[in-house]
Amino acid sequence: MSDIITQDLIALDVALADKAAVIGQIADLLQAAGRLKDRQRYIDDVYEREAMVPTGIGNQIAIPHARSAGVGESGLVFVRLAAPIAWNEDEQARLVFGIAVPDDNADNLHLKILANVAKKLLDDKIKQLIEESQSKQEILEALLA
Amino acid sequence: MKSVELTIENEVGLHARPATLFVKAAQKHQAEITVSFDGKSVSAKSLLGLLTLAVTKGSVISVAAEGEDAEAALAALSELVSNNFGE
Numbered sequence: 001m002s003d004i005i006t007q008d009l010i011a012l013d014v015a016l017a018d019k020a021a022v023i024g025q026i027a028d029l030l031q032a033a034g035r036l037k038d039r040q041r042y043i044d045d046v047y048e049r050e051a052m053v054p055t056g057i058g059n060q061i062a063i064p065h066a067r068s069a070g071v072g073e074s075g076l077v078f079v080r081l082a083a084p085i086a087w088n089e090d091e092q093a094r095l096v097f098g099i100a101v102p103d104d105n106a107d108n109l110h111l112k113i114l115a116n117v118a119k120k121l122l123d124d125k126i127k128q129l130i131e132e133s134q135s136k137q138e139i140l141e142a143l144l145a
Numbered sequence: 146m147k148s149v150e151l152t153i154e155n156e157v158g159l160h161a162r163p164a165t166l167f168v169k170a171a172q173k174h175q176a177e178i179t180v181s182f183d184g185k186s187v188s189a190k191s192l193l194g195l196l197t198l199a200v201t202k203g204s205v206i207s208v209a210a211e212g213e214d215a216e217a218a219l220a221a222l223s224e225l226v227s228n229n230f231g232e
Binding site: 052053055057058059061108111112114115118119121122 | 158160161162165191192193194196197198199201
Protein backbone atom coordinates (compact mmCIF):
# COMPACT_ATOMS: atom_id res chain seq x y z
CA MET A 1 0.00 0.00 0.00
CA SER A 2 2.80 2.41 0.84
CA ASP A 3 3.12 4.05 -2.57
CA ILE A 4 -0.49 3.61 -3.53
CA ILE A 5 -1.57 6.82 -1.80
CA THR A 6 0.33 10.00 -1.03
CA GLN A 7 -0.72 13.39 0.34
CA ASP A 8 -1.06 14.60 -3.25
CA LEU A 9 -3.86 12.10 -3.75
CA ILE A 10 -5.91 13.41 -0.81
CA ALA A 11 -8.36 16.33 -1.10
CA LEU A 12 -10.24 17.50 1.97
CA ASP A 13 -13.60 19.23 2.21
CA VAL A 14 -13.87 20.14 -1.43
CA ALA A 15 -17.18 21.52 -2.63
CA LEU A 16 -18.28 19.47 -5.63
CA ALA A 17 -21.81 19.44 -6.96
CA ASP A 18 -22.24 15.95 -8.35
CA LYS A 19 -20.78 12.57 -9.09
CA ALA A 20 -19.31 13.67 -12.42
CA ALA A 21 -17.39 16.46 -10.70
CA VAL A 22 -16.06 14.03 -8.09
CA ILE A 23 -14.87 11.52 -10.69
CA GLY A 24 -13.29 14.40 -12.63
CA GLN A 25 -11.48 15.53 -9.47
CA ILE A 26 -10.20 12.01 -8.82
CA ALA A 27 -8.87 11.85 -12.38
CA ASP A 28 -7.24 15.28 -11.99
CA LEU A 29 -5.42 14.21 -8.82
CA LEU A 30 -4.21 10.98 -10.45
CA GLN A 31 -3.15 12.91 -13.54
CA ALA A 32 -1.23 15.50 -11.53
CA ALA A 33 0.56 12.69 -9.70
CA GLY A 34 1.59 11.21 -13.06
CA ARG A 35 -0.39 8.03 -12.63
CA LEU A 36 -2.60 8.23 -15.70
CA LYS A 37 -1.67 7.53 -19.30
CA ASP A 38 -5.05 8.49 -20.67
CA ARG A 39 -7.34 10.57 -18.44
CA GLN A 40 -10.45 10.21 -20.59
CA ARG A 41 -9.99 6.46 -20.93
CA TYR A 42 -9.79 6.14 -17.14
CA ILE A 43 -12.93 8.24 -16.67
CA ASP A 44 -14.80 6.20 -19.30
CA ASP A 45 -13.82 2.96 -17.55
CA VAL A 46 -14.95 4.31 -14.17
CA TYR A 47 -18.34 5.22 -15.66
CA GLU A 48 -18.64 1.84 -17.32
CA ARG A 49 -17.98 0.19 -13.99
CA GLU A 50 -20.44 2.49 -12.21
CA ALA A 51 -23.10 1.66 -14.78
CA MET A 52 -22.70 -2.05 -14.03
CA VAL A 53 -22.45 -1.68 -10.27
CA PRO A 54 -22.85 1.63 -8.46
CA THR A 55 -20.14 1.84 -5.84
CA GLY A 56 -21.97 3.63 -3.04
CA ILE A 57 -21.68 1.25 -0.10
CA GLY A 58 -23.63 3.08 2.58
CA ASN A 59 -22.56 5.35 5.44
CA GLN A 60 -21.88 8.10 2.90
CA ILE A 61 -18.98 6.12 1.49
CA ALA A 62 -18.39 5.49 -2.21
CA ILE A 63 -15.54 3.55 -3.78
CA PRO A 64 -15.49 4.20 -7.54
CA HIS A 65 -12.83 2.02 -9.08
CA ALA A 66 -11.58 0.82 -12.39
CA ARG A 67 -8.97 -1.42 -13.83
CA SER A 68 -8.19 0.61 -16.89
CA ALA A 69 -5.80 0.88 -19.82
CA GLY A 70 -5.79 4.61 -19.03
CA VAL A 71 -3.92 3.98 -15.78
CA GLY A 72 -0.12 3.94 -15.77
CA GLU A 73 0.53 3.41 -12.09
CA SER A 74 -1.91 2.15 -9.44
CA GLY A 75 -3.27 4.74 -7.08
CA LEU A 76 -5.78 5.35 -4.32
CA VAL A 77 -7.39 8.79 -4.12
CA PHE A 78 -9.35 10.08 -1.15
CA VAL A 79 -11.76 12.96 -1.73
CA ARG A 80 -13.69 14.24 1.28
CA LEU A 81 -16.57 16.42 0.21
CA ALA A 82 -17.67 19.55 2.01
CA ALA A 83 -21.24 18.25 1.80
CA PRO A 84 -22.73 14.90 0.78
CA ILE A 85 -23.94 14.46 -2.80
CA ALA A 86 -26.30 11.93 -4.39
CA TRP A 87 -24.27 8.96 -5.60
CA ASN A 88 -26.61 6.14 -6.49
CA GLU A 89 -30.36 6.24 -6.52
CA ASP A 90 -30.58 5.67 -2.80
CA GLU A 91 -27.05 6.39 -1.60
CA GLN A 92 -25.33 9.61 -0.69
CA ALA A 93 -21.58 10.02 -0.60
CA ARG A 94 -19.25 12.28 1.30
CA LEU A 95 -16.18 10.06 1.68
CA VAL A 96 -15.05 8.97 -1.78
CA PHE A 97 -12.19 6.56 -2.36
CA GLY A 98 -11.11 6.29 -5.99
CA ILE A 99 -9.12 3.22 -6.91
CA ALA A 100 -7.18 3.08 -10.17
CA VAL A 101 -5.30 0.01 -11.34
CA PRO A 102 -3.69 -0.68 -14.75
CA ASP A 103 -5.71 -3.13 -16.83
CA ASP A 104 -2.81 -5.56 -17.13
CA ASN A 105 -2.81 -6.08 -13.38
CA ALA A 106 -3.83 -9.71 -12.95
CA ASP A 107 -3.22 -9.76 -9.24
CA ASN A 108 -6.63 -8.46 -8.13
CA LEU A 109 -4.79 -5.50 -6.67
CA HIS A 110 -7.91 -3.34 -6.80
CA LEU A 111 -9.71 -5.86 -4.59
CA LYS A 112 -6.86 -5.84 -2.12
CA ILE A 113 -6.85 -2.05 -1.96
CA LEU A 114 -10.63 -2.08 -1.55
CA ALA A 115 -10.40 -4.67 1.23
CA ASN A 116 -7.79 -2.59 3.00
CA VAL A 117 -9.87 0.60 2.82
CA ALA A 118 -12.97 -1.27 4.03
CA LYS A 119 -10.99 -2.61 6.97
CA LYS A 120 -10.02 0.90 8.05
CA LEU A 121 -13.57 2.21 7.70
CA LEU A 122 -14.90 -0.55 9.96
CA ASP A 123 -12.78 0.82 12.78
CA ASP A 124 -14.86 3.61 14.33
CA LYS A 125 -11.83 5.55 15.53
CA ILE A 126 -10.14 5.48 12.14
CA LYS A 127 -13.41 6.33 10.42
CA GLN A 128 -13.89 9.33 12.68
CA LEU A 129 -10.36 10.51 11.97
CA ILE A 130 -10.95 10.14 8.23
CA GLU A 131 -14.20 12.09 8.56
CA GLU A 132 -12.87 14.91 10.69
CA SER A 133 -9.10 15.32 10.58
CA GLN A 134 -7.76 18.46 8.93
CA SER A 135 -4.35 16.85 8.47
CA LYS A 136 -3.65 14.98 5.24
CA GLN A 137 -0.62 13.43 6.87
CA GLU A 138 -2.73 12.07 9.73
CA ILE A 139 -5.28 10.60 7.30
CA LEU A 140 -2.51 9.15 5.16
CA GLU A 141 -0.96 7.45 8.17
CA ALA A 142 -4.34 6.10 9.27
CA LEU A 143 -4.98 4.61 5.82
CA LEU A 144 -1.54 3.08 5.62
CA ALA A 145 -1.36 1.81 9.21
CA MET B 146 -24.69 -23.53 14.74
CA LYS B 147 -25.09 -24.71 11.16
CA SER B 148 -22.58 -24.01 8.44
CA VAL B 149 -21.92 -24.60 4.76
CA GLU B 150 -18.92 -24.23 2.49
CA LEU B 151 -19.56 -22.33 -0.72
CA THR B 152 -17.35 -21.91 -3.76
CA ILE B 153 -17.51 -18.48 -5.33
CA GLU B 154 -17.55 -19.06 -9.09
CA ASN B 155 -18.76 -15.74 -10.47
CA GLU B 156 -16.34 -13.49 -12.30
CA VAL B 157 -15.77 -10.63 -9.86
CA GLY B 158 -15.82 -12.64 -6.65
CA LEU B 159 -17.69 -11.55 -3.54
CA HIS B 160 -17.49 -7.92 -4.40
CA ALA B 161 -19.58 -5.11 -5.87
CA ARG B 162 -23.08 -6.20 -6.91
CA PRO B 163 -22.72 -9.85 -5.79
CA ALA B 164 -21.57 -8.70 -2.35
CA THR B 165 -24.51 -6.29 -2.15
CA LEU B 166 -26.97 -9.06 -3.08
CA PHE B 167 -25.36 -11.39 -0.55
CA VAL B 168 -25.69 -8.83 2.26
CA LYS B 169 -29.30 -8.04 1.33
CA ALA B 170 -30.19 -11.74 1.36
CA ALA B 171 -28.50 -12.16 4.74
CA GLN B 172 -30.31 -9.14 6.18
CA LYS B 173 -33.68 -10.76 5.44
CA HIS B 174 -32.98 -13.32 8.15
CA GLN B 175 -32.98 -13.04 11.90
CA ALA B 176 -30.12 -15.50 12.36
CA GLU B 177 -26.62 -14.34 13.11
CA ILE B 178 -24.67 -15.18 9.98
CA THR B 179 -20.90 -15.25 9.80
CA VAL B 180 -18.71 -15.53 6.73
CA SER B 181 -15.21 -16.91 7.17
CA PHE B 182 -12.41 -16.83 4.64
CA ASP B 183 -8.65 -16.89 4.87
CA GLY B 184 -8.63 -16.96 8.67
CA LYS B 185 -10.97 -13.97 9.03
CA SER B 186 -14.64 -13.91 10.03
CA VAL B 187 -17.15 -11.12 9.48
CA SER B 188 -20.89 -10.61 9.70
CA ALA B 189 -22.70 -11.50 6.48
CA LYS B 190 -24.91 -8.46 7.08
CA SER B 191 -22.12 -5.89 6.72
CA LEU B 192 -21.05 -4.95 3.19
CA LEU B 193 -17.95 -3.23 4.49
CA GLY B 194 -17.09 -6.33 6.50
CA LEU B 195 -17.57 -8.60 3.52
CA LEU B 196 -15.36 -6.39 1.35
CA THR B 197 -12.49 -6.75 3.83
CA LEU B 198 -12.31 -10.46 2.97
CA ALA B 199 -11.33 -9.80 -0.67
CA VAL B 200 -12.96 -13.04 -1.84
CA THR B 201 -11.99 -13.70 -5.45
CA LYS B 202 -13.31 -16.13 -8.05
CA GLY B 203 -12.59 -19.72 -7.13
CA SER B 204 -12.43 -19.06 -3.39
CA VAL B 205 -14.23 -21.27 -0.89
CA ILE B 206 -15.97 -19.41 1.91
CA SER B 207 -17.56 -20.86 5.00
CA VAL B 208 -20.93 -19.48 6.04
CA ALA B 209 -22.26 -20.22 9.52
CA ALA B 210 -25.65 -19.28 10.93
CA GLU B 211 -27.10 -19.35 14.41
CA GLY B 212 -30.75 -18.68 15.22
CA GLU B 213 -34.30 -19.69 14.44
CA ASP B 214 -34.14 -19.27 10.67
CA ALA B 215 -30.50 -20.34 10.33
CA GLU B 216 -31.35 -23.15 7.96
CA ALA B 217 -33.44 -20.94 5.69
CA ALA B 218 -30.69 -18.30 5.70
CA LEU B 219 -28.03 -20.79 4.65
CA ALA B 220 -30.32 -22.21 1.97
CA ALA B 221 -30.99 -18.74 0.54
CA LEU B 222 -27.30 -17.77 0.51
CA SER B 223 -26.27 -21.13 -0.97
CA GLU B 224 -28.77 -20.72 -3.75
CA LEU B 225 -27.58 -17.19 -4.51
CA VAL B 226 -23.98 -18.37 -4.76
CA SER B 227 -24.76 -21.50 -6.79
CA ASN B 228 -26.71 -19.33 -9.25
CA ASN B 229 -23.65 -17.08 -9.58
CA PHE B 230 -25.72 -14.20 -8.20
CA GLY B 231 -27.85 -14.27 -11.32
CA GLU B 232 -24.89 -13.23 -13.51
